[in-house]
Amino acid sequence: MKPAPTRVVMVSAGFWPAVGGAERQALELSRALRARGVGVTVLTRRVGGAAPREEVHGVPVRRLRVYGTGALDSLCFLFGALGWLLKHGGEYDVIHAHLAGSPALAAALAGRWLGKPVLVKLGGGRGIGELAASSRTSLGRLKLALLASLKPRFLAVVPDLAAEAREHLGGADIEVLPNGVDADRYKAVSPEEKRALRARLGWSGAVFLYTGRLSWEKRLPWFAGLWLKATEGRDALLVLVGDGPELIPSSPRVRVLPSVEDAAEFYAAADAFVLPSVSEGLSNSLLEAMSSGLPVVASAVGGTAQILEEGKTGLLFGKDDEKKAIQQIERILNDNGLRTHLGAAARLEVERRYAMAHVVERLLDLYRGDS
Numbered sequence: 053m054k055p056a057p058t059r060v061v062m063v064s065a066g067f068w069p070a071v072g073g074a075e076r077q078a079l080e081l082s083r084a085l086r087a088r089g090v091g092v093t094v095l096t097r098r099v100g101g102a103a104p105r106e107e108v109h110g111v112p113v114r115r116l117r118v119y120g121t122g123a124l125d126s127l128c129f130l131f132g133a134l135g136w137l138l139k140h141g142g143e144y145d146v147i148h149a150h151l152a153g154s155p156a157l158a159a160a161l162a163g164r165w166l167g168k169p170v171l172v173k174l175g176g177g178r179g180i181g182e183l184a185a186s187s188r189t190s191l192g193r194l195k196l197a198l199l200a201s202l203k204p205r206f207l208a209v210v211p212d213l214a215a216e217a218r219e220h221l222g223g224a225d226i227e228v229l230p231n232g233v234d235a236d237r238y239k240a241v242s243p244e245e246k247r248a249l250r251a252r253l254g255w256s257g258a259v260f261l262y263t264g265r266l267s268w269e270k271r272l273p274w275f276a277g278l279w280l281k282a283t284e285g286r287d288a289l290l291v292l293v294g295d296g297p298e299l300i301p302s303s304p305r306v307r308v309l310p311s312v313e314d315a316a317e318f319y320a321a322a323d324a325f326v327l328p329s330v331s332e333g334l335s336n337s338l339l340e341a342m343s344s345g346l347p348v349v350a351s352a353v354g355g356t357a358q359i360l361e362e363g364k365t366g367l368l369f370g371k372d373d374e375k376k377a378i379q380q381i382e383r384i385l386n387d388n389g390l391r392t393h394l395g396a397a398a399r400l401e402v403e404r405r406y407a408m409a410h411v412v413e414r415l416l417d418l419y420r421g422d423s
Contacts, residue, residue, distance in 0.1 A: 177331030232411030240345030257287030
C-alpha cells in the first residue's frame with residue numbers, strides 16, 4: 053500500500069469565519085487531518101479586513117484578494133488560486149477542492165499541469181445547489197464541461213447528490229463520501245448537566261432546536277407556524293440558531309439566536325432537532341444533532357431521507373405535508389420513550405458511519421489513489 057500523502061492544500065471559495073456547510077466541513081476536515089499528522093494549508097478568498105496569512109484553530113490559511121462581485125469575483129479567485137497552486141506546487145502532494153465552482157476549476161487545472169491528484173467535493177441539495185445553478189447558464193455549463201474533461205476525483209456527500217452530479221458532469225464517476233462529525237465533541241450529557249445547561253440558557257419545557265443558515269430553503273417560518281399549532285397550550289420552546297437573510301421574529305415560544313462557532317451546548321440542552329428544508333445534501337447540523345443523541349423531525353428530502361430511517365433514527369414528513377409534520381411533532385412531545393429510542397439509535401448510526409475518524413480514514417485512502 054502506498055503511504056498517505058503528507059501535505060494537502062484545501063481550496064475553498066469561503067472559509068471560517070464564513071458560515072456554511074462547505075466552509076464548516078473544510079475546517080473540520082482540516083483539523084482532523086492535521087490531528088493525523090497530515091500537513092494542511094487552506095487556500096481561500098480574502099474578504100473584509102481578513103489577514104492574508106493566519107491560523108484558524110491551528111490550520112494555516114492563505115487568503116487571496118479578489119475584486120468586484122459575481123463573475124468578476126469568481127474569475128479573480130480562479131486565476132489567483134491557479135497562480136498560487138502553480139507557484140507553490142512543491143509544497144503539497146494533493147489538492148482537495150470544495151464545491152464545483154472556481155476553486156474546483158483552479159484545482160483541476162493545476163493538478164493536470166503539475167501531475168498531482170485532485171479531489172473535488174460536491175455539496176448542496178438537489179436542484180438548489182451549485183451544480184443546478186451552473187447548469188442554468190451557458191457560462192456555468194461551460195465550466196462544468198471543462199471541469200468534467202479534466203477528470204478530477206469527484207466526491208458527493210450522499211447518493212442523491214451523486215446522481216445529480218452524473219447528470220451535469222457527463223456521467224463522471226462519483227465517489228460517495230459523507231460529511232464527518234466530531235463524535236467526541238458532539239455527544240449526549242447527563243441529566244444533571246442538561247438541567248444546568250438549560251438553567252443557564254433560560255430554557256424550559258420541551259425544547260426543539262434548529263441550527264444553521266436562516267434562508268428560504270430551510271422553510272423555518274413555515275415550520276414555526278406548524279410547530280406553534282402542534283404545541284399550543286404546552287410548555288414548549290422552538291430555538292433557531294443561525295444567521296442569514298430570512299427574517300424570523302422572536303416570541304415567547306420561538307427564540308431566534310445568532311450563529312455560534314460551536315453549538316455543542318445547544319444540542320446537549322435540547323430535546324429534539326428539526327430540519328424542515330425543501331432540499332438538502334447532507335447537513336452538518338443534522339449530523340451534530342444525531343451525534344448528540346437528539347431525535348430528529350425532518351422533511352424527507354435529499355440526503356436527510358437517505359440517512360434517516362423513519363421511526364428508527366428519526367421522524368420524517370413529506371416536504372409539503374403539513375398534517376404529517378404536526379403529527380411527528382406531537383409524537384416527540386408525547387412519547388418520552390420514543391425520544392430516547394430515536395436519539396440513541398441516531399448516535400449509534402453516527403458512530404457506525406459518520407464519525408470524523410471513519411471519514412478521514414477513507415479520505416486518506418482516496419488521497420493515495422485507492423479505489
